[in-house]
Amino acid sequence: MKYWLMKSEPDAYSIDDLAKEKNQTTHWDGIRNYQARNLMKEMKKGDRAFFYHSSCPQPGIVGIMEIVREAYPDHTAFDKKEKYFDAKSDPDNPRWYMVDVTLVRKFAQIIPLSALRELSEKALKDMVLLRKGNRLSVMPVTKKHWDRILKLE
DNA sequence: GCCAACGTTGGC
DNA sequence: GCCAACGTTGGC
Numbered sequence: 368m369k370y371w372l373m374k375s376e377p378d379a380y381s382i383d384d385l386a387k388e389k390n391q392t393t394h395w396d397g398i399r400n401y402q403a404r405n406l407m408k409e410m411k412k413g414d415r416a417f418f419y420h421s422s423c424p425q426p427g428i429v430g431i432m433e434i435v436r437e438a439y440p441d442h443t444a445f446d447k448k449e450k451y452f453d454a455k456s457d458p459d460n461p462r463w464y465m466v467d468v469t470l471v472r473k474f475a476q477i478i479p480l481s482a483l484r485e486l487s488e489k490a491l492k493d494m495v496l497l498r499k500g501n502r503l504s505v506m507p508v509t510k511k512h513w514d515r516i517l518k519l520e
Numbered sequence: 521g522c523c524a525a526c527g528t529t530g531g532c
Numbered sequence: 533g534c535c536a537a538c539g540t541t542g543g544c
Contacts, residue, residue, distance in 0.1 A: 374541095374542090376542090421541085421542060422541075422542050423542095503541095504541085
């Protein structure tokens with residue numbers, strides 16, 4: 368089993384939105400970055416992912432999700448009415464993919480980015496999220512880092 | 521709102 | 533293939 372981190376702006380879609388979904392499950396659509404897409408294609412059913420709130424007053428990890436369906440075409444790229452429509456994605460040869468995720472649990476308290484940064488020179492050294500200039504919205508997390516982060520809860 | 525750090529686009 | 537211009541992300 369692998370571990371991941373997936374970002375979302377809570378104004379657009381928060382962990383509470385996920386909690387309100389039927390079966391607390393949704394498709395993680397709208398990824399329009401090749402590196403992030405390629406990582407999503409590596410995801411396997413049963414993998415775990417941190418839900419991360421970005422671009423908000425308190426960025427940080429707010430809970431845990433599980434991958435319940437492996438990568439399949441992101442149909443929102445085909446629909447002109449969708450925000451993430453992409454004319455270059457052809458239904459016969461889709462450019463963008465998404466996975467389905469379900470909520471495992473929401474943390475009682477957010478694990479703020481600032482708390483992660485405090486460990487960036489030690490236990491969380493080289494974590495992708497903490498790398499300077501990091502902009503990836505989907506990224507891998509090592510088991511070592513995953514376990515250490517859970518101790519911050 | 522600012523700005524660093526990328527990623528993408530398009531002319532050559 | 534190079535690279536300047538432009539757009540986006542995301543913390544602060």
